[in-house]
Amino acid sequence: MKFLDQAKIYVKSGAGGAGCLSFRREKFIEFGGPDGGDGGRGGDVVALCVDGLNTLVDYRFQQHFKAKTGMHGMGQNRAGGKGADAVLKVPVGTQIFDAETEELLADLTEVGQSVRLAKGGNGGFGNAHFKTSTNQAPRRVNSGQPSEERTLYLVLKLIADAGLVGLPNAGKSTFLATVTSAKPKIADYPFSTLHPQLGVVASDGTEFVLADIPGLIEGAHEGHGLGDHFLGHIERCRVLLHLVDAGCDHAGETYKTVRRELEAYDAGLPEKPEIVALSKVDTVDAETLKTQMARLKRAAKKTPLRLSAATHENVDEVLRALRAAIAAAEKAETPVAEVVAWHP
Template identity: 50%
Template sequence: MFVDKARIFVKSGKGGDGSASFRKEKYVPAGGPDGGDGGRGGDVVFVVDEGLRTLMDFRYKKKYIAQEGEKGKAKKMHGRDAEDLVLKVPPGTIVRDEDTNLIIADLTNHGDRAIIAKGGKGGRGNVHFTTATRQAPNFAESGGHAEERWVILELKLLADVGLVGFPNVGKSTMLSVVTSAKPKIANYHFTTITPNLGVVEVNSKSFVLADIPGLIEGAHQGVGLGLEFLRHIERTKLLIHVVDISGSEGRDPLEDFHRINDELKHYDERLSKKYQVIAANKFDLLESEDVYKNFEDSMKAQGYEVFPISAATNRGLKELLSYVANKLDEIKETPIFDEAETFKYYTPEENESHKIIVRRENDYYIVEGRPVEKLINSTNFQDMDSLRYFQNFLRKRGIVDELKALGVQDGDTVKMYDFEFEYYD
């Protein structure tokens, strides 16, 4: 089964907590702090594997969670870093953040890697919190937060040339004749329900040809197989537009040509501007060559090259493919995303939140944010040195000043997640 879109949940590993331990050695009654740092949480990493062709692996399993880093240990022993969770995807996979629809990564070539969720940093052990006045800190830092998100995976085939046209015009037959691909072929609509790829070799040149499932009117709105496969045309450099010149199904090839281009334009105007070569298929079934001559004159008047072919008998295919191979050398690579579309790769700095929110709600003052949550988890409220560190953090980060600006008075309640404190200046 061909699967070209998937929705999955990914979560990195939390960093391991630092250790708040002290040396316990014979003849050393008051050993100093020796708590080690926690290990790093595992990243969720996507890697391109050219052996994959679909997103089938993500069809049934929807949640992927990396391991947490190991906690720090005594004797300054560092907790073990967690292994990254590596997920393999086929070439041409785009990863989007579901909430923002921003593109996190465009994975094109074999071996391309992208970190989709960054693991938390390991927390520092208590050896890092000694000062001239604090010789025995009885607290350590908690591990960094894990990152989690729902992402949308989209697969766009990597082909140089795409075959487009109405169903049953002969695209699959043509692909089977000019490549070693073996698409399913029969005399009914939508025989091709998944894209097929094949390699064409002509005049010592080669290119990848994709048979895109037949389009119908309304495809850009999702009618038929429209939206499922229109995206596969986006990466092609050139389109071979196949029409049934014989009109064997009672349709006008000229009208068919314009209707297909309307669908391309409505889906994405850039698609309709791709270079197109017209393959007038089933030429051997024509009762009068005047039909082809009128069609050719109309197409050439609009700037298109037309080739009369018969995929069933191989007529005209070499001339068509030779022209396409030479034309590909002239066409420059065009970006899939224009500058107007938001496109960014993930970096840890962009995704790490350091924001602290201080607000008033009824009779309470609320302090929130990941740094505050981490501070709460790191604080030993039974230890005076830890409490002093906690208070100094609030002052250095300007939280106390923000509370005063909001009108906090002695005795007012300040809430930080599950903890409530009475404020005293």
């Protein structure tokens, strides 16, 4: 299934049904009076967050969604039925923006959340509604209220506890495949991941979600390479794992390149807790490894971890560091209950 994380759609709610102009006509009933029923309400357009979806590909082939119009009122005081709603099923992490104002309408982060995107029009009153003591035979009815229509942007931002960042071929996909059941494409020749990947890490009796995004290159914020569009998928992460290839020319400069792209994108990414690791340490000799560790330590201003996902070297240590950082971030996000002093 193709991964799609943005879609532009058009939605239109249902118009309300018209009220009915009718009078009771029966044998031996001289003054039947008005009996026109009210029109039914038009259907709404609703977005519903569901489980089992991880892409917006359904909205690539269908972009127009319209709810049903309410039924018109009928004689014998019969009201029209409500029009059917149009329900848009979206994956967890979907944001909905108004295309004209760019206003964020909803951020659906939990299964079962829903939001009304376009309200259906109310049905019109039939002439029975306007009967009064001084107007026993009204010929007045209302048409239903018109529908609402708007153009929307759907943007999917994956929800994960930790995110992998780094240049292409830094070993991110290999690490994801090693610690989770995810199956990203891995080969013995250089290439870059094209679509974000999610995996669930089970470590020491706990679980957390790890996200891998396409690698960044210098100038990604200007559209070079695959751009920095996919950084949106780690905006919700609590911690970043920054992998630097031990076989690159200069580990310090490589680290700074990715950091510059994170700062250019912003959205709070530069301020997130970061764990730095020198990956693919099994591909270089001891002297090169020592030099690269020193360069990376100076650039990151912290001691980096050593990692080789291929040989499982220090994989557990990296997972423990991630788990500790996630726990610390969760603790910081938990609001502390204010203790109110008791008074008689």
